[in-house]
Amino acid sequence: MTMTTAGVLFILSLVVALVAVHKPFGDHLYRVVSGTRHSRVERGVYRLVGVDPSAGQAWGVYARAVLAFSAVSILFLYAFQRLQNHLWLSLGFDPVVPHGAWNTAVSFVTNTNWQWYSGESTMGHLVQMAGLAVQNFVSAAVGIAVAVALVRGFARSRTGDLGNFWVDLTRITLRVLLPVSVLGALALMAGGVVQNLSAGTDVTTLTGAAQTITGGPVAGQEVIKELGTNGGGFYNANSAHPFENPTAWTNWLEIFLILLIPFSLPRVFGRIVGQHRQGYAVAAVMAVLAVASVALTNVFELTGHGTVPQAVGAALEGKEVRFDVSNSATFAAATTLTSTGAVNSFHDSYTAFGGMMPLVNMMLGEVAPGGVGAGLYGLLILAVITVFVAGLMVGRTPEYVGKKIGSREIKFASLYFLVTPALVLTGTAAAFATGNAATALNAGPHGLSEVLYAFTSASNNNGSAFAGITVNTPWWNTALGLCMLLGRFLPIIFVLALAGSLARQAPTPASEGTLPTHRPLFVGMVVGVTVILVALTFLPALALGPLAEGL
Amino acid sequence: MRLPTWLAQHLAALRALLVFTVLLGLAYPLALVAAGRLPGLAAGADGSLVAAGGRTVGSALIGQSFTDADGNPVPRYFQSRPSAAGDGYDPTSTAASNLGPESIVDTLAADPAESTESLLTQVCARSRAIGRLDGVDGRRPYCTADGVGAVLGVFHRDGLTGPVTRVVSVNQAAPATPFVTTWQGVPVEPARPGVDHVAAGAVIVPVRGDAPAEPAVPADAVTASGSGLDPHISPAYAEIQVARVARERGADPAAVRRLVAAHTTGRALGFLGAPGVNVLELNLALDQRFAAR
Numbered sequence: 001m002t003m004t005t006a007g008v009l010f011i012l013s014l015v016v017a018l019v020a021v022h023k024p025f026g027d028h029l030y031r032v033v034s035g036t037r038h039s040r041v042e043r044g045v046y047r048l049v050g051v052d053p054s055a056g057q058a059w060g061v062y063a064r065a066v067l068a069f070s071a072v073s074i075l076f077l078y079a080f081q082r083l084q085n086h087l088w089l090s091l092g093f094d095p096v097v098p099h100g101a102w103n104t105a106v107s108f109v110t111n112t113n114w115q116w117y118s119g120e121s122t123m124g125h126l127v128q129m130a131g132l133a134v135q136n137f138v139s140a141a142v143g144i145a146v147a148v149a150l151v152r153g154f155a156r157s158r159t160g161d162l163g164n165f166w167v168d169l170t171r172i173t174l175r176v177l178l179p180v181s182v183l184g185a186l187a188l189m190a191g192g193v194v195q196n197l198s199a200g201t202d203v204t205t206l207t208g209a210a211q212t213i214t215g216g217p218v219a220g221q222e223v224i225k226e227l228g229t230n231g232g233g234f235y236n237a238n239s240a241h242p243f244e245n246p247t248a249w250t251n252w253l254e255i256f257l258i259l260l261i262p263f264s265l266p267r268v269f270g271r272i273v274g275q276h277r278q279g280y281a282v283a284a285v286m287a288v289l290a291v292a293s294v295a296l297t298n299v300f301e302l303t304g305h306g307t308v309p310q311a312v313g314a315a316l317e318g319k320e321v322r323f324d325v326s327n328s329a330t331f332a333a334a335t336t337l338t339s340t341g342a343v344n345s346f347h348d349s350y351t352a353f354g355g356m357m358p359l360v361n362m363m364l365g366e367v368a369p370g371g372v373g374a375g376l377y378g379l380l381i382l383a384v385i386t387v388f389v390a391g392l393m394v395g396r397t398p399e400y401v402g403k404k405i406g407s408r409e410i411k412f413a414s415l416y417f418l419v420t421p422a423l424v425l426t427g428t429a430a431a432f433a434t435g436n437a438a439t440a441l442n443a444g445p446h447g448l449s450e451v452l453y454a455f456t457s458a459s460n461n462n463g464s465a466f467a468g469i470t471v472n473t474p475w476w477n478t479a480l481g482l483c484m485l486l487g488r489f490l491p492i493i494f495v496l497a498l499a500g501s502l503a504r505q506a507p508t509p510a511s512e513g514t515l516p517t518h519r520p521l522f523v524g525m526v527v528g529v530t531v532i533l534v535a536l537t538f539l540p541a542l543a544l545g546p547l548a549e550g551l
Numbered sequence: 552m553r554l555p556t557w558l559a560q561h562l563a564a565l566r567a568l569l570v571f572t573v574l575l576g577l578a579y580p581l582a583l584v585a586a587g588r589l590p591g592l593a594a595g596a597d598g599s600l601v602a603a604g605g606r607t608v609g610s611a612l613i614g615q616s617f618t619d620a621d622g623n624p625v626p627r628y629f630q631s632r633p634s635a636a637g638d639g640y641d642p643t644s645t646a647a648s649n650l651g652p653e654s655i656v657d658t659l660a661a662d663p664a665e666s667t668e669s670l671l672t673q674v675c676a677r678s679r680a681i682g683r684l685d686g687v688d689g690r691r692p693y694c695t696a697d698g699v700g701a702v703l704g705v706f707h708r709d710g711l712t713g714p715v716t717r718v719v720s721v722n723q724a725a726p727a728t729p730f731v732t733t734w735q736g737v738p739v740e741p742a743r744p745g746v747d748h749v750a751a752g753a754v755i756v757p758v759r760g761d762a763p764a765e766p767a768v769p770a771d772a773v774t775a776s777g778s779g780l781d782p783h784i785s786p787a788y789a790e791i792q793v794a795r796v797a798r799e800r801g802a803d804p805a806a807v808r809r810l811v812a813a814h815t816t817g818r819a820l821g822f823l824g825a826p827g828v829n830v831l832e833l834n835l836a837l838d839q840r841f842a843a844r
Contacts, residue, residue: 001822009822049567050559064557068564076568120643130576137575138568166567173571178579185583192595192612195580195587200643201600203607205615206834207625213598213610214642217580219587237636237645240777242612243598248824306652307757308670311693311700314770317670318647321632321771321783324825328777345777346647349670355651443749446651468649549653 004302007326011294017256018263025260026267032175033148033168033268045170056161059500062149063493065165066142070109073135077105080131090124091199103477108135110488111143111371113232113341113463114480116471120214120235125197128234133221140228141172143373146492147265150377151272153499154401157507162499177228184223184257192246195219218243226257229371231341231463239344240320248322251344255334262338262369265376273401277518282379284523289368293361294333300354301329305550309351318346329354336361339371341463348466352550356542359453362460363538364530365420371461377495384413386529387515396515402507412498419490420459421537423483427455436475441468449545454480459487601831609831614782616640617834624684627799628834629792632771633677636779647777655700655757657722661745671700672722677773678766685791690762695730699723701760703734704753711754721748767791783827786815800841810836
């Protein structure tokens with residue numbers, strides 16, 4: 001079997017698995033976020049937290065709860081890293097430097113998991129498992145909760161009640177993320193992912209050299225890193241590391257986990273608004289963009305355009321033998337189509353166009369299928385914009401799933417959309433204007449790509465890197481930390497405000513003048529709007545970077 | 552006394568975080584560590600350690616360098632891929648090279664210690680060295696015979712256009728002889744260390760040369776992996792090493808080849824991943840079967 005055939009089968013098997021699972025899993029997610037009966041453990045959690053699970057929250061209260069939880073998490077994580085040398089299992093590592101601790105605290109709380117540091121030489125086991133990995137769970141739950149709150153805004157009417165953040169957070173964590181993680185971690189351990197508290201085993205190699213086989217509670221963190229679309233590796237090499245991703249089938253499983261929740265959430269949307277077909281339309285938009293991107297990334301990498309790949313005979317620099325070119329390219333597409341940012345190969349050494357694809361995926365706003373929760377709310381925002389644009393073109397009243405899209409709604413949607421391009425482009429410009437871009441490893445257009453990639457990744461809360469650039473400086477850590485913070489919470493505030501505004505409306509029954517939003521025509525229009533918005537925003541920057549390099 | 556709402560909310564947030572830290576940050580990973588003690592999971596959870604002669608010699612999942620103290624290949628062992636992790640295969644410093652597809656111009660400083668090699672030159676040098684070690688053709692496209700990137704800096708009269716005025720082989724410093732003598736009628740000069748030809752306005756032109764499109768030295772042999780710890784090489788790279796290893800150990804090449812096959816894993820389920828040869832396990836088996844002469 002040729003590598004290309006095997007690679008196509010690999011992609012097809014993922015598609016089949018996701019199609020098979022999205023319905024039961026989405027239904028389970030729906031029951032979790034809609035149920036009103038609480039288990040004994042959950043009631044215990046509510047008592048400990050001191051909240052009334054039956055109290056509904058208006059959008060402002062919901063948003064303040066999200067922000068309070070995230071603010072406390074950032075402070076906690078910052079302190080944790082600064083004090084790690086006084087705690088158990090620190091492996092003798094120093095406290096993390098202040099600008100680095102700030103960056104990492106923000107990075108993990110915002111579901112970005114951008115990493116300026118090398119895990120195996122910076123973070124002790126306790127910080128990894130009780131600090132960073134906890135945020136892998138709860139930041140994912142926050143994303144899903146916000147998406148569900150927006151969907152409730154569409155489904156409910158004449159109310160301020162968007163649900164209760166603490167209940168959503170608890171139920172999503174305990175009923176979805178934790179059980180899947182336990183199963184996934186056991187599977188990964190069976191494949192060879194380590195799970196121990198060892199500080200490392202010193203060995204003497206066959207030729208007499210010293211080597212330290214590192215340890216750590218990796219499996220438990222690895223699984224939620226993918227499932228929660230977080231992406232922060234236990235080790236510097238992330239999912240390329242044999243202890244994080246030892247075999248071809250663990251690689252398949254990790255990609256599946258990355259895509260599982262994002263592709264199941266449209267089902268939840270369809271069920272909550274009471275029209276499955278609306279959910280399918282959203283899933284179709286995601287699938288069209290995702291399949292196109294995975295295919296293109298594979299084509300570019302397998303073609304191996306560029307001087308070094310031509311000299312080598314394949315685009316194999318930065319890739320592992322066990323994954324080869326195609327499975328690496330598929331992982332790269334999946335990790336950037338979602339907000340994961342884990343890598344099983346190093347994008348910096350990809351061909352010019354192959355390396356451009358992850359960048360473009362992130363620039364799409366990570367909506368195909370996007371991060372857990374963030375992908376769904378991002379796509380619903382794009383759907384709202386599409387309804388508005390379409391309404392303007394044909395003179396129909398903009399409506400989406402029974403709600404009018406008025407000036408207030410479109411303002412929130414536009415503001416949402418403008419946040420990341422503003423952060424990416426001003427950040428990149430600032431890096432060059434202040435001379436901080438000089439830390440890029442590669443020269444010329446590739447260096448620009450490295451800087452652009454860093455800001456795109458941070459502002460979209462992806463966290464993957466064109467890793468050549470040196471970002472362990474106060475300027476970079478501060479700037480990227482700000483981008484991650486604003487890129488996460490400004491959109492969340494706009495989404496919740498939009499949800500509040502939708503929930504207050506009376507439902508608008510569909511009429512002759514309503515644009516059907518479940519047909520292929522609408523799917524095509526959302527795809528078009530997404531691509532055109534991105535092209536208009538980022539094409540000049542892409543032209544100076546990867547396009548200049550590849551042409 | 553009733554707390555102000557904002558304070559109550561932050562207090563709830565703190566309590567929620569502490570509850571989840573205990574549950575997800577301690578109970579969950581420690582339960583998994585305990586599960587990792589179970590037979591069937593224990594070997595993997597501990598790092599797939601491999602023992603030989605009563606001592607632990609490494610991990611089946613982590614590659615090793617089979618080189619001597621000076622970094623030269625030990626010929627009786629199959630060689631791993633190049634590695635960017637520390638000084639090579641250092642698990643405490645995992646890394647990829649992160650050099651891009653157009654990293655083709657070396658920095659030739661006046662002091663050779665400050666020179667840096669482009670990815671292209673690294674590939675060419677590795678290919679040439681492996682070709683010599685294993686007695687195969689080490690030539691590659693875009694590589695010079697002396698194992699650097701075949702790249703010209705071409706100066707035009709009017710910047711990017713106009714007749715060619717001067718041509719430099721940018722990766723070959725004197726006393727090396729440029730890989731072509733003339734380019735568009737202009738004699739090619741070797742590079743002068745310390746001079747940045749790109750900044751001086753040279754147009755960079757990689758020259759493909761006449762090397763075969765499918766070089767004898769396989770792709771994985773000349774590229775560094777993503778982790779720097781890749782435990783595998785391709786079956787093709789193992790194949791070109793068979794003759795050398797068999798000769799060094801006085802073994803029958805067919806027997807060595809059978810051992811390679813025994814340590815080759817195919818695609819899982821027939822379509823996942825790619826075939827690979829586990830180098831450490833293969834070398835261990837060699838040491839057991841054919842003690843070195």
